[in-house]
Each structure stands twice: as structure tokens, then as C-alpha cells.
Amino acid sequence: MKPKSKHRSLNFPFYVTKRLGFSKKKYWAIRAGGILLAFFLAGVVCTILKPGSFGTFFHELFRGCFDFSDISTVIDLLVTFSLLLLIAITLTPAFKMKFWNIGAEGQILVGCLAAAGIARFNPDLPNALVLILALLGAQVASTIWTIIPAIFKALFNTNETLFTLMMNYIATVLSAMMISLWVKNGSMAFGVLSNGIFPSILDNTGTLAVILAIVIFIGMYFYIKMGKHGYEVSIVGESRDTAAYVGINANKVMLRTMAVSGVLFGTIGWLIVCGVNQSFNATIVGGKGFTGVLIAWLGHFEPLEIALFSFLSAVMDQGTRTAASAVNISSTQFSAICTGVFFFVIIACEFFSRYQIKMHHKEKTEVESL
Amino acid sequence: MKKSPTILLGCLSMAGALAAAGCGGVTAASYTPGTAVKVGLICLHDNSSTYDKNFIDSMGAAAKKLGARIAGEPIIKTGVPESYEAYTAAKDLVKQGCNVIFADSFGHEEFMLKAAKEWPSVTFCHATGTKAKIAGVKNYHNAFASIYEGRYLAGYAAGLKLQRMIDAGQIKDSNKRDGNIILGYVGAFPYAEVVSGYTSWYLGVKAVVSNVVMDVTYTSSWYDLNAEKAGASTLINKGAAIISQHADSMGAPGECEEKNVPNVTYNIPTGTECPKTYVAYSKIDWAPYYCAVVNSMFDGKAIEGEVNNNWTGTIGTESVIYDSANAEDKVTLERVKGELIARTRRVFDCANFTVKGQHLTEYKADVDDMGDYKPDTNVIKTEGGITFFDESSLRSAPYFDVRIDGITELNANTNS
Known part of the structure; x- marks a missing residue:
């Protein structure tokens, strides 16, 4: 009262x-x-x-996103769209469980870091092998980064929001530190990878990243909507007591869910480094990890709504950049x-x-x- | 909700169809000499960074000078990070019909080079880069200016100011270490461009006041207002009597004005913002370079003044600008400038500095950037009776990365 x-x-x-x-x-x-x-x-x-x-703005906004005479414009848009989509859907199970993970930015960044390191220091191995190694490395790194806050929550009931937020900053500084160790002339310019690069489709290495991201998104859709894990997550999210009553170990579900998120964040990092950018820097994720949180929430954790907002956000971002320069x-x-x-x-x-x-x-x- | 997977698959196949419908990449406009040149510029930050502002302003000045030789207004893209987006930005400029594309940040280089290989009919000019000399790509160029000469002159101005402070009894014991007066420098990265910059500034001060030492602190960013402010604060607390910087925000000059410590700036004079503490400034004026490139293209010639696809501006080409707040000093500075142009004075005169107590007689620098970070070329030369480190003549970007006696890097935690 x-x-x-x-x-x-x-x-x-x-x-x-x-x-x-x-x-x-x-x-x-x-x-x-x-x-x-x-x-x-x-x-x-x-x-x-x-x-x-006013008129030019809308014309350029449209041209910057849907210029079909230059397919790479559309692919660039789909890259932003599919990455946001995948990030938001990866965050969804944790959010459904009421585990407020706002550390996607850093969790993806350590994946990028691992993929970039592996690709940079294996210039002589076959490209396909480096790609596989980079994927595995990125997944391991991101899973470690993602599961640490979950372990602390399970053991000490720490606040996951603050914990995951803090780890974003650690990831950024860790990346900057690794770059300064790798780039021996002190310029902090990582340069372009010579090995561990996605094959080009339609003259763009991002195309395969888009396809993979959408395939994984569909997989996640079924995992959340139809799998046993998705069901358990929603029970734990509704009430930990209910979960305990029906024999679900809430901590186990939490750790498992965060591990799955970690594997996917690693994959996203790999897509960004080896697929889209072929390069690395400490701000390579570019805030998509945070935008993904907004999109997941605005989309009510529903995959199709998430897709809609990812798309609109990507159009707004890319279109306004083109319009600004025009x-x-x-x-x-x-x-x-x-x-x-x-x-x-x-x-x-x-x-x-x-x-x-x-x-x-x-x-x-x-x-x-x- | 049962329909959703079907809808999704529908979306996917639509995306696939769209992709298949597309008809390949961007085709570049070819350029015919004698016609107006369409110009594009890619910048790391925007006008809020003194570094990028300098490029944008120079482009404006060049456009005015070139008049009808430029087609329309130059297209300027700002906030382009040193990543794949730099390539995307270049691509968009090509699409908009640019004949020449300039980029302003070191980390843009690999992406410009990639674009240059893809669109050979477009001229790509990258400032501060190191790869044009050995890349063997005809339409890819590097440019820089001998800014070390400008910094030396700004340092000389700081030395004159310091001498006046000594005469007025303003130098306290806290400004001294082992009898030497402490200078401070806020740098970005422990990288040759920065090392060359602070060493030339230090040698400029030392040419007037011989008993000086210098502390350098790095911010690990080209533009970080708070880190630059904090860096200046650290240096002031350690006793720095005068401070200069190679970082692009107003962080360090602002902090110096607050603490009343004289400051020598880079890229912009701060006489109005910091009236109490502004001493002198130096900068590269890119307008002569922009004009040289556009005029050469217009006349259908190779870029005037280029060696191995590298263009180095000098005080002589008016690419290096300096100024001092003190009107009386200007006469002295003009004299020193004349000596630099006549080569009777060299900034990196080996007689004026030592490395571990020794004067350099040979030094190998990483001039040919093969990505291996291995020194490959001896850069110590003797001409007109002076033995000196021959900076920026073998390629435009600085390669002076010698750590000389008297300068302490406070936080160079890596690899040097």
C-alpha cells in the first residue's frame, strides 16, 4: 500500500x-x-x-537496401538481418527461463577472437580444415564465456544481468590485448585473413554466412517450439518451484541452456570473422549483441516476430547509412x-x-x- | 503458429530467388582524361575528430581550388570502421561513379587494396598506408607527409616557450628528474607513426633546451577523449612542464588548459579553446595531395611527385603546416624551417640523439611491409656532412621506430 x-x-x-x-x-x-x-x-x-x-532520404534508404542491380547490396542487408536474427533467437531460451543474459556482445566477441586467432596462425593448412578448427575454437571460447555467469548463478546465486554485462567489457579488453600482442608493429590493425575464409557465392563470402545463419535459425525454431528442452525451459521460466515439483533440475536446465547459447554464439562469431569480415577488431560485433537483446524482447521471444524486427532494424541501419552519405x-x-x-x-x-x-x-x- | 515453418521456408526460398535474380557485381566507371573527376573520401570518424576534420577540411579546400575539374561535390563517407565496412564503403563510392577514392585511416588499407584489385579503372589513394610500394597494384597508392618536420618545428616553438619559463623561474623542482626538465606526450599506439612523431617533437624541444627528458603514455585508440584527458593528467602529475599529443580529440589540450600546463597541438590550433596554454601546432595539409592527384588524372599523367606509388608531401610542397602563438618566435621558426628545406639541418641527425648511449651508424627498419614485421632496409644515410635517419623517403609512411635515450614509455606493455 x-x-x-x-x-x-x-x-x-x-x-x-x-x-x-x-x-x-x-x-x-x-x-x-x-x-x-x-x-x-x-x-x-x-x-x-x-x-x-526528405524525398532523397527515402529514395536512398531504399537504394541502400534493395538495389537489385547490385546484388551485393542485398546480400549485405541479409547479412545484418540474419546475424541479428540468429543472435536474438539464441538469446531467447535464456530469456524464456528468465535468465537475463545481456552479454551476447562479449560472448560473440570471444568467439570471433578465437576464430581470428586460429585462422591467423594457420596460414598453411587447407582452408576447409582451418574453417573447421576455427568453428570449434570459437564454440569452445564462447561456451566458456557464456557458462561462467551461469555457474556462478547456480552456485552462489549471483545476479546474471550484472555479471554478463561486466563480461562484455572484459571481452573487449581481452580482444584489444590479443591484437596488440599479435600485431607486432603496434598499429593495432589486424589486417585481412589469408586463410580460413568462406567460399564466395554470388561473388560474396557473406552469402554462405546468411544461408548458414538462416538454417541454424530454423533449427533453433524447432528446438524452442517442439523439443523437450524448450518445454523444460518454459517451465523453469514460469516457476522454479513448479519445475522442482515435476522433477526438473532448474540449475541443470540453466547450465545446459547457456551452454547451447554459447555454442551458437561461437558459431555466430565464426560467421562474422570467417564469413563476413575476414578480419578482426575489438568492436567487430558492432553492438549487434545489444540490439539482439532488444529485438528478442520486442519480438516477445516469438521467432517470426524476431525475424520481422531483425529485418526492419537491418533496413534502418543500412538504409540510413547510405542516405547519410548521399x-x-x-x-x-x-x-x-x-x-x-x-x-x-x-x-x-x-x-x-x-x-x-x-x-x-x-x-x-x-x-x-x- | 503451425504455419510458421512453412512461412519461414517460403521466406528462405524467396531470398534464394532474389539472390539468383541478381546479376553480379558492381561495374566501375572508366575515366577519360580531360573530363571532370568524381571524388570520394572515406573517413574513420567525423568532424568531431581533429584528425578526420583535417582531411574533410583539406578536401573542401582542394575542391575549391580544383573548381570545374571536380564533378559535383566530393562524396564523403564518415564513421567507416577499419573493417570489412571500409570495403563496402569503397564499393558504394565506385557504384556512385567515383573515379578516385581516398581513405584516411591506417586500418582501411587492406580493404582499399582489395577494392583496388577489384576495380582497376578507379584510382585508390590511401593515406598513412605502407603496402603500395610492394603490392604491385597499379591503381593503388599511398601518401603521407613529412610531418616529423612540422612536429620538430612545433617542438622548437615549445623549446622557446620552455626557455622563457626557465628564465621566469616557473620551472619547479617537481618539473625535474635528475636535473632534467620533464616533457609529456600522449600517443595513440606504440607504432612507428607515433614514435616518429614524438621523437621529432622531443628533438625539436631539445634543440633549444638541452636538458630535457620525456614521458610518453599511450591511449590505445586514435580517438578517445577520456583516455587522452587521463593520459595528460598522468603526465602532469609526473611533473611534465609542457605537453604535446598524437591523438585526435580535445582531451589532452582541455586537461592542460584546466591545469595550466602549456600544450602543443596536432591538426588544429587551439588558440580560441585554450587561450592560456596554447603554444604551437603542426598538421598535414592534404589539399596539395588531393590537387596533385586530380590534376594528374585530368591531364592524363602519372601522379606528379610519386615514387613507387608513394607520395610524400613536405614543408616545400606546403603539405606540412605549423604555427606558433608567439609572434616573436615566428622569425626564429622561419629560419629553422629554411634550414630544414635547405637540408643543412636534419630532424633525425644522429649526432643529436643516442640509443643505449651510442650514436646510430646503421639501423634496419621495416620499410617493405610484407606482413612479417621484419626490418629489411638500412635507413641511416650521410649527406652534406650529416649522418641522419632517412625518414619517409623510401616510402611515404613513417618507419622511424627507434626508442632513443631520454624518452620513457610509461605504458608500452607490448612487444617493443
């Missing part, structure tokens, strides 16, 4: 309550409106920075602002479809009558 009286003492003229009986149709109509609004607002931001660029906006922050606007609007839609704001009419009249 106390918080309520506290609110009253602050004299907010409104209160927030949960919406009931909100139809799915209406919900999606609001979301669709929100998505359109977000793109419109991005156009407005562009026009503010460069007056008169209208000569020289700030690097433009694309980040647009992505921020996008998520802000979607989250606002989410809030207002789950909750509603009501005014304190009744209480006011009471006060007045007193």
Missing part, C-alpha cells in the same frame, strides 16, 4: 493501468503505424539536418539516431498497447467535495 500513498503525495494527475481485452488486430495495427512513424521521423531528422532532403550528412551519429528513434517508437507502442494512462477523476472530485 505504501507506494500508492507515496504516488499520491507526489500528486500525479494520472495513473497507469494494464489494458484488458486488447484485440490482436488493433495491437498489430498500432505496431504497423509505429513502424511507419519511425521511418517518417527518420526522414524528418534527415530533413532537419539537410533541408529539402545527402552529405557527415556525422557518424545519424544512423545511430535513426535506429534509436526506431526502437524508441516501437517500445512506446509496446508500452501503450500493454498499459493505459488514466486520469484521477474520481479522487479529484473527492478532494473537491472535502
